[in-house]
Amino acid sequence: MNDREIFPVEVPLLTEDEKKRAVAMILDTAMPAILPKSAIWRELCRTAGMVGLRTLFFGVGDCFFLAALVMCVCLFPAAAVMAGMARAASCLFLISPAFYALSHLLTLWKEYQTRTLEWKWTWRISFRTILALRMLVLGAVSVAGSILVCAVLWSLERQAVSFVWMLSVAFSALFLYGSLSLLGQRLWGMRAVLPVPLAWVMVSLVPVFWEPAAVWLMQIPAYVFLAAAAAGAGFYLIQMYYFVAAGISGLDRRLGI
Amino acid sequence: MLSVERVTKCYGNLTALEDISLDLAQGVYGLLAPNGAGKSTLMKMLATLLFPTKGRILWDGEEIVAMGERYRGLLGYLPQDFGYYPNSTPRQFMRYAAALQKIPRAETDRRISRLLELVGLSDAADRKLKRLSGGMLQRVGIAVAMLNDPRLLILDEPTAGLDPGERVRFRNMIHSLAEDRIVILSTHIVSDIETIAGRIIMLRDHRLLCCDTPAQICGRFRGKIFQLPADAQIMPHQHVLSEGQGENGTVLRVLSEMPPEDGVAVAPSLEDAFLAIYASKREGA
16 A cells, blocks of 8 residues: 555645746746846946935945055055065955955944844835945945055065056956855855855965965966956856846845845 | 735744735724734735745735835835934935935925924934934834835834824824825734724734724624622633723723623723733633
């Protein structure tokens, strides 16, 4: 005798309407609504124009001040470690995304602490759209900041290595970090907010403390770093599209942020 | 019209809500249930902060999750423990909320002034939020929830922290607002809900118990609520609902199928009904 004969169970069959609804629900959950890429960027531009920088960073301005301050303080040990330029690549790799990562972490922490998230999830402009716009602005500020930091360190180290090489290292680090952090948030929501920067610091510290890795990094030519930066930037934009699309379609809370 | 169709919400092995079905048309609905019955889960699902494990929630026949921004545009939500930026003023915070609600700039200030006046905060409009009392903050919250003139207003414990005067003002405000929208509010203050809500949604054992008018709910206990002196002997089939102060000292309000000796039949209040419903549940458990 099989189980069905021992425990006869009457399984209710689904109606045609229930079947259609179940299929639609499975598809909705499994596949985020596909919006045209141009629509997403248009929506981002329209929202940016509508809210302006002041609204975008309302209540979290102190987080950027703090991040910039930490970044400035970090420049001193960075300059000391870079003396002689043996560890230039490792240091640049570590500090380039620091402002971006710190500002993002601090703003999210403040939103969480002030308990404003629940409200923001129910407001018309998706919280993900706001986060995305903040990340884009922070990215732009970080690019400008990286140029400035490279220029300062380059002049401090009496132009021991090429400025373009330094820039390419800084940009590759920034874009790779940005895209990995965005991928993490897109896939695992808030749970990825802390592990990604921690992992980045751990990995970046290896060449700082391990000579062979530092030497190997220094031998990588600028065009390789530039290619990595371009790939990172492309991947960042693709991740940004999916990140914002999920927010607009209302799937963001289902994904955890 | 908001329809909740056979909605179940599970957190792992725990079922917070089971097979809830409701149809809500315009008017005020009070959500009444003891702590842990699934009130907040239901409110959060209606605000799209949580998603049903089974079933669906529809606005005019369209699933609210699929509506995305369009649904959020017609929703006003006041969380139970809402946050704010302490260094901003009510006006600044409302301007911020208005921008994120896509309210046209030209209209924003006029709407903010009107709402601040409605909640009696015109004088405190430019004071820092950290300097406001709990009741004033709650009124700011209500004003923020109403910024987009919502078709569906969800208020989680809106009267918490309000003094009696503010509470009366709030009731009047909700009455005037409910004429052309759905207002759903949860509160543990039964007297508030009794005077505000046209219909009361009660949950028990994570399921829907009823969605009736206060009169219908109280009507179920007509002839079963009695007032007894505090020293009266309580029989096993009688349930003490509450104690109060009568003209001749402390009195007990008792639920009993049969009129008790020395008992005076009284009109059941919503609080009696609430206590009776959940007392029988406790005893049955």
